[in-house]
């Protein structure tokens with residue numbers, strides 16, 4: 401079965417040009433969640449780092465509010481900041497609390513280099529570019545988890561990581577992906593015209609997306625290391 405495009409032609413084009421896409425979405429860490437074989441210490445290490453990741457990722461979406469050039473772009477970016485800081489980090493807080501890790505400990509966790517590299521890369525894409533550059537750096541994260549969640553929702557053979565899988569396989573998150581897919585296509589059309597692939601900016605946007613995808617692979621690698 402071919403992976404979902406979330407209604408976005410631009411995402412489909414960026415994904416096709418990202419050599420590391422399968423290494424990201426079919427990483428051993430993901431496979432470990434699918435089968436339930438992922439060691440718990442690796443998952444917890446990932447989750448603590450991911451909490452800090454989401455703090456900085458929220459800042460990046462807040463930059464989307466700053467860089468927006470329409471009210472629709474501003475609304476989606478502002479709603480995502482709200483969803484992230486007020487709702488989505490709850491999974492992390494609740495799972496970690498059961499393992500005796502407090503939210504204060506999460507907030508002050510030292511960032512692993514792979515984590516630091518990824519979030520600051522995304523921030524820089526927004527700082528040095530426009531809204532669309534920022535979206536190209538954010539897209540692998542948002543839509544990649546949508547793709548991984550949808551597949552694991554169908555293919556998981558264990559319920560050990562059902563909370564995580566359910567978060568991203570669920571209708572609510574799949575709806576977020578469709579919204580972000582629409583936002584990306586509209587943002588590209590507004591800036592690059594009806595055939596974005598023919599724009600002189602296209603290759604650079606593909607490279608941004610491909611780099612963020614490589615950084616996702618590094619993030620999973622870092623997670624696995626935590627189980628050692």
Ligand SMILES: Cc1ncc(C[n+]2csc(CCO)c2C)c(N)n1
Nearest residue numbers: 450453457480484488541542545619
């Ligand atoms: C390393 C890493 N990559 C992607 C995500 C997924 N993610 C990040 S923000 C968000 C909500 C919408 O922006 C989602 C689904 C993650 N948690 N950690």
